[in-house]
Amino acid sequence: MKDHSFWRKKIEALSSRIAKNNPTYNKWEREVLQSWLKSRDKKPGYAHKLTYSAEDVPAGQDNMPGVYPFTRGIYPDMYNGKIWSMRMFSGFGTPEDTNERLKYLLKQGETGLSIAFDEPTLYGINCDDARAEGEIGRCGVNVTTLKDMEVIFKDIPLEKVSTSMTINAPAIILFAMFVSVAQKRGVPLAMLSGTLQADMLKEYIAQKEWVYPPEAHLRLMRDMMVFSTKKMPKWNHVSVSGYHIREAGATAVQELAFTLADGFYYIDMGIKAGLDVDEFAPRISFFFDSSINMFEEIAKFRAARRIWARVLKDKYGAKDPRSLKLRFHTQTSGYTLSWQQPLNNIVRTSLEALSAVLGGTQSLHTNSYDEALALPTEAAAKVALRTQQIIAEETGVVDVVDPLGGSYYIENLTQRMELEAYRYFDKIDSMGGILEAIKNGYPQKEIAKSSYERQTRLESLEDVMVGVNKYKDDEEKPINILRIDRKPEMIQRKRLTSIKRARDEKKIVACLKKLRAAMASDDTNTVPYVIAAVKAYATLGEIMDVGREVYGEWKEPKIL
Secondary structure (H helix, E strand, O other), rough: OOOOHHHHHHHHHHHHHHHOHHHHHHHHHHHHHHHHHOOOOOEEEEEEEOOOHHOOOOOOOOOOOOOOOOOOOOOOOOOHHHEEEOOOEOOOOOOHHHHHHHHHHOOOOOOOOOEEEEEHHOOOOOOOOOOOOOOOOOOOOOOOOOHHHHHHHOOOOOOOOEEEEOOOOOHHHHHHHHHHEEEEEEOOOHOEEEEOOOOOHHHHHOOOOOOOOOHHHHHHHHHHHHHHHHOOOOEEEEEOOOOHHHHHHHHHHHHHHHHHHHHHHHHHHHHOOOHHHHHHHHHEEEEEEEEHHHHHHHHHHHHHHHHHHHHHHOOOOOOOHHOOOOOOOEEEEOOOOOOOOHHHHHHHHHHHHHHHHHOOOOOOOOOOOOOOOOOOOHHHHHHHHHHHHHHHHHHOOOOOOOOOOOHHHHHHHHHHHHHHHHHHHHHHHHOHHHHHHHOOOHHHHHHHHHHHHHHHHHHHHOOOEOOEEOOOOOOOOOOOOOOOHHHHHHHHHHHHHHHHHHOHHHHHHHHHHHHHHHHHHHOOOHHHHHHHHHOOOOOHHHHHHHHHHHOOOOOOOOOO
């Protein structure tokens, strides 16, 4: 048991603020609604309240944006001051292919880069490894050595464009490559801005792309946190990701709770590493899913800001306002996309993007309509980017900060989601914290149950998915999709062979030996040693193998 009493106090305080009884609603339901339904021979089959009133809004509501606890937004003027970063998740084929796509999107008005890596890269496997066969460049760009990273960012000004990299198990290696590219160009590290996902706890919860035992990956995360805090003031050293948790089948409340629980663990980790909370907390960012239930998503984002601010202040004693401001990137939902009637996905993505904007996101990726079938084509990616631009430039929703603030329903839902999240925190801490909960399979079981229940509702038509289980077409007309052949695999293997012939093998051996010693010593920061190995053109797989030797590997506990 860790902070059981802290969460219990939060639960009690919030519970007392949420109205248990609403006389106005009860009177309306009894005198108006019931007689109306009776006149239409309709039975009251609704599963929730049909409307909300002032009596449903908790006392002591937060009134203004840019003010603690930031429920209504972390900045006073929000999008009147700066539009969110339009950051399309991009990467496929060879580094040359991805470089071309990134420059195309920047030309089309994208304002930040977001790099997707293929499965071999995500697992720390070289492109010439037998396990990588058939997977090179298929679900993202392939990176095996520093040369690949140099090509990806060719002619892209790193000091002017922020870069997000969705990489986790080998995050320290890709981070070292990015740093090395900047150093070779003479770009000061203090000028680099962007985000490294590096969120290993959610890998064990949902995405399942780990290599080492949890403690080993968390130690490497700590090293990156300390290095970035000291040398890269504009760099987000971790993006705490709820997106993959949600995509695995979690509910909105579960996404909220498990994501923030991970974030609190990283706060504890930084403090244990000797950092002051206000020294590193401002550079922790978040990554949320925006799904199809608009009001639920908006309330989730508002609740996330409020919880983070309150816990950082009350539990961790943070004093810098930047530490209290939860900044987040959003991606529209993948699990709501359908391969049936794929053009329907444009509508889904538009509504989900609107939810993210109304919820106050700082950065946004909109999925392409063809992503249920393949990686997006250039044309589909352009439509997805234009979706954001239409919301920003044509709809007027950016003119007012938190335009739904004060809505009886939104305020009540925000409060209820906050309360349910605290109940999850209490349960998790009763197990010894989120790491122990993961080892015991608790979040995994909760998500599996929710995923099963959602699928059951779809199959029974309790939930409708247009074009999938209702309004189906007898004949589906195929659309053009992006097809990745084996050419990237041949190119990458040829490049790797060339690099191995040209590099200094003695230097490689020496760098890996020093890295091995650093990994074996918990008191040594491993980042400089990984950078040295990367600059010598040690491969991704060679560096990961050093960790495998030192830390071993890990298997997930059975959860059923």
